[in-house]
Amino acid sequence: MLTPGVESQLHKLPWVCDEGTKTPAVLQGHIDCGSLLGHRAVYRMCFATAAFFFLFSLLMLCVRSSRDPRAAIQNGFWFFKFLVLLGITVGAFYIPDGSFSNIWFYVGAAGSFLFILIQLVLLIDFAHSWNQQWLCKAEERDSRAWYAGLFFFTLLFYSLAIGAVALLFLFYTQPGACHEGKAFISLNLTLCVCVSIVAVLPKVQGAQPNSGLLQASVVTLYTMFVTWSALSNVPDQKCNPHLLTHLNATVPEGYETQWWDAPSIVGLIVFILCTFFISVRASDHRQVNRLMQTEECTATLEASQQQAVACEGRAFDNEQEGVTYSYSFFHFCLLLASLHVMMTLTNWYRPGATGRMVSTWPAVWVKICASWGGLLLYLWTLVAPLLLPNRDFS
Incomplete structure (x- = not known):
C-alpha cells in the first residue's frame, strides 16, 4: 500500500473505489482509495494486528498450565484466529479519520x-x-x-x-x-x-x-x-x-x-x-527444549542374548504442571x-x-x-x- 502506482491500479476496480478520493471513507458500499494508501493503510493494518494481540494478551492472563481451557486456544484453532484477524483488519479500514x-x-x-x-x-x-x-x-x-x-x-x-x-x-x-x-x-x-x-x-x-x-x-x-x-x-x-x-x-x-x-x-x-x-x-x-522432551524407557537386558532392548520415547505434554x-x-x-x-x-x-x-x-x-x-x-x-x-x- 506504500508502493507508488497502487492507487491507479485500485481505481481500475470500480467495485472497490469511489470515483474521487475526497469522498467519505465509506459511501454506498464503495471505499475511498485514499484510506487504503500511505500512512492511513499502515495505521489501520497495524491497528488490526495490535488489537488482535492485545485481545489475546488479555485472554491469556493467568494461564498457568495446559489444563486451563484457554491453553487450547493458544496452541490451536488457527483457522478461527486468522479469521478474527482478517475481520479486525477489514473493520479497521472503516474507522473514520477524525482524531484516530x-x-x-x-x-x-x-x-x-x-x-x-x-x-x-x-x-x-x-x-x-x-x-x-x-x-x-x-x-x-x-x-x-x-x-x-x-x-x-x-x-x-x-x-x-x-x-x-x-x-x-x-x-x-x-x-x-x-x-x-x-x-x-x-x-x-x-x-x-x-x-x-x-x-x-x-x-x-x-x-x-x-x-x-x-x-x-x-x-x-x-x-x-x-x-x-x-x-x-x-x-x-x-x-x-x-x-x-x-x-x-x-x-x-x-x-x-x-x-x-x-x-x-x-x-x-x-x-x-x-x-x-x-x-x-x-x-x-x-526451557523451550523441554517442549520436545520424551519419556525415557528403561532398557531391559536379555540374559540369554546379552542384548539391550531399547524402548522408543513417546512425546508428552510437559505443560500440565x-x-x-x-x-x-x-x-x-x-x-x-x-x-x-x-x-x-x-x-x-x-x-x-x-x-x-x-x-x-x-x-x-x-x-x-x-x-x-x-x-x-x-x-x-x-x-x-x-x-x-x-x-x-x-
Missing part, C-alpha cells in the same frame, strides 16, 4: 519506545552469548584466533560508532544552530564512553566475568543508530537533511509517506535481525512489535491538519529517551551483580 490517526500516533510512539528497549535487551543477550561462546572455544582449543576475532569485531563496532558520530555532526548540525542535535550527540557519546569504562572495571569483571568491551561496543553502536533515527525526525530543515525528502517532494496525495529512507531501512533490518536472533536463541534454550513461557507476555511483545513496525514505516511522522505527514519534536524526544533508557538498562546489567551479590546472574 493523531491518537494512534501517540499510542504507537509509546509502544515503540518499549520495543526499542526490548531490542536492546536482545542485543545485549546476543553480545553476551557471542562473547561467552568465543571465549569458551578459545580456552578449549587453546587458540588465539578466537581472541583475535573478538578484538576485531569490538574494534569494528567502535569504529563504526565513531564514524557515525562524525557523520551525525556533519549532516545534522550547523555552526551556530542545531543546538539540540549537538547536545544529543555529545551526551550520548559521553554516556557510551562511561558505560564502556564501567564494563572493564576490575570489580565489574570480577562479579561478571563475561562482561567486556564487545557488549559495550554493540550497545554503543545501537545507541548511535537510535540517535541517528531521532535526529532524522527533527522538524528543522537546516538540521535534518531527510526532512526535505518528505515535506517538499512533489508527489500525489497518499504518497507523501515514503518509508524507504536510510533510517527506516536500517530500523527494519535491526528489527528483522532481532526477531531472527530471538527465534534461534529460543530454539536453543533449555506449568507453562514454559508466559502466553500473555508473548502476545504483549507482539503488540509492541506491531506498533514499532507502524512507527518505522511512517518514519515516526504525525498526521498533520492538511492530511500530510509532518515531523514533530515528540518523536525526537521519545527516541532520545529510549536511547538513554537503553544505556541505563545496560549499566544495570553491569552493576547488578555488585549491588545484589546474593542473586545468581549466571
